Amino acid sequence: MSKSDFTHVLHRSVAAIDAGDWNAIVKGQNMYLSLDYLKSLESTMTPEMDFLYTLVYNKQEEPVLVGVFQLVTFLYKKNDHPSKFLKHFHKDNDGNLSMNMLVCGNVFAGGENGFMQTEEISYAEAIHQMVTIILHIKKEIKTSKKITVMLFKEFWSNSFSESDLFTDFQFQGFQVDVNMILRMHPSWKTMEDYLFSMKTKFRTKAKGVFKKSNSLELRSLSYDQIVTYQERIKELFKNVVEKSQYTYGAIKPQAFGAFKKALGDAFSFRAAFYQDTMVGFSTSFFHKGIMEANYVGMDYQFNQDLAVYQRLLYDYVEQGISKEVTELQFGRTSELLKSSLGAEPTNMTLFARHKATIPNIFMASMLRNVSPSEFELRKPFKSKFMEEWIR
Numbered sequence: 001m002s003k004s005d006f007t008h009v010l011h012r013s014v015a016a017i018d019a020g021d022w023n024a025i026v027k028g029q030n031m032y033l034s035l036d037y038l039k040s041l042e043s044t045m046t047p048e049m050d051f052l053y054t055l056v057y058n059k060q061e062e063p064v065l066v067g068v069f070q071l072v073t074f075l076y077k078k079n080d081h082p083s084k085f086l087k088h089f090h091k092d093n094d095g096n097l098s099m100n101m102l103v104c105g106n107v108f109a110g111g112e113n114g115f116m117q118t119e120e121i122s123y124a125e126a127i128h129q130m131v132t133i134i135l136h137i138k139k140e141i142k143t144s145k146k147i148t149v150m151l152f153k154e155f156w157s158n159s160f161s162e163s164d165l166f167t168d169f170q171f172q173g174f175q176v177d178v179n180m181i182l183r184m185h186p187s188w189k190t191m192e193d194y195l196f197s198m199k200t201k202f203r204t205k206a207k208g209v210f211k212k213s214n215s216l217e218l219r220s221l222s223y224d225q226i227v228t229y230q231e232r233i234k235e236l237f238k239n240v241v242e243k244s245q246y247t248y249g250a251i252k253p254q255a256f257g258a259f260k261k262a263l264g265d266a267f268s269f270r271a272a273f274y275q276d277t278m279v280g281f282s283t284s285f286f287h288k289g290i291m292e293a294n295y296v297g298m299d300y301q302f303n304q305d306l307a308v309y310q311r312l313l314y315d316y317v318e319q320g321i322s323k324e325v326t327e328l329q330f331g332r333t334s335e336l337l338k339s340s341l342g343a344e345p346t347n348m349t350l351f352a353r354h355k356a357t358i359p360n361i362f363m364a365s366m367l368r369n370v371s372p373s374e375f376e377l378r379k380p381f382k383s384k385f386m387e388e389w390i391r
Contacts, residue, residue, distance in 0.1 A: 008065075025065065031266060032113040047144065052137060065121065067116075069102060072107050103152075108251050124165055134150050147355055170353050181327055183326070202378070236281060289326045313337065341380065
């Protein structure tokens with residue numbers, strides 16, 4: 001099909017979307033493209049972010065493709081030795097380096113959540129359409145902030161083979177830190193089953209975490225409870241955000257309540273209490289047999305003595321076993337610790353382009369040198385167990 005075979009419409013709000021046309025494509029296959037999720041996100045993140053949604057139609061005026069764009073501010077916190085490329089960023093009032101980024105995808109979730117198409121058009125054609133639309137937005141659509149970089153995030157490296165389509169439009173591919181994924185064994189019916197499959201060293205370590213965190217009480221919070229603890233949740237989340245070297249589109253904690261209200265059991269909010277004080281929390285999403293660990297909040301003064309963070313990680317595994325998921329996506333950061341739980345690294349590819357030609361050439365050369373952080377991968381499971389699993 002040629003470019004003229006398709007037309008697209010853009011909307012700035014979920015409320016303006018033709019729900020019938022949108023749902024005819026998504027069909028419940030991607031929660032992050034569901035209107036319930038998008039509405040919840042938009043309601044809590046406006047006006048800090050711009051949201052743009054597109055529907056693409058064929059000549060018969062049938063919907064064949066949907067896509068999501070988010071305009072966010074990428075923030076790289078001030079340090080003593082910024083790279084040459086970072087010197088081209090703008091600086092905010094705190095001296096942090098920043099740029100406005102138009103993202104096709106979801107900045108708050110990992111994976112391929114930027115668009116979805118019907119079988120009528122190929123994956124390659126869908127990418128071509130989305131690239132054309134993002135360039136149109138950059139050139140023709142007025143946004144609240146001037147767009148500096150366009151970004152497509154993010155593609156599973158083992159399923160992506162269309163990189164030439166991006167490079168044809170001067171987008172540079174690169175990889176950041178890996179997504180740590182635990183493939184759940186079908187024999188794990190309880191936490192004891194999971195621990196039994198581990199080598200003695202790692203099983204002992206896990207039991208040590210449980211012993212250390214024995215005084216913690218973990219609770220699943222309802223929507224009303226999330227609202228009740230809203231201020232404490234903000235404090236705990238702020239503690240984690242402030243330790244992050246960079247952010248783009250920092251989510252508001254109010255979104256957690258909105259997700260729970262809209263998605264129900266598909267969204268989990270777990271809180272760790274010590275003597276009736278919330279000292280940590282975790283959030284996660286469940287969809288189509290996959291659990292995606294999302295955000296955590298911490299009171300770091302309790303973390304060392306009570307192993308709060310590690311306990312929350314093991315709680316993710318417990319939830320995954322209880323929900324009978326096939327895989328648990330732990331996300332980025334703490335790769336060494338997560339690998340000790342059995343998670344393995346999976347590369348993901350992003351594609352970026354600067355708005356101007358010369359800076360884009362310079363940015364491309366810099367991104368070619370970007371690679372995931374190195375770490376020592378742990379192998380916690382018994383060799384016999386792994387051999388039987390593979391067979």
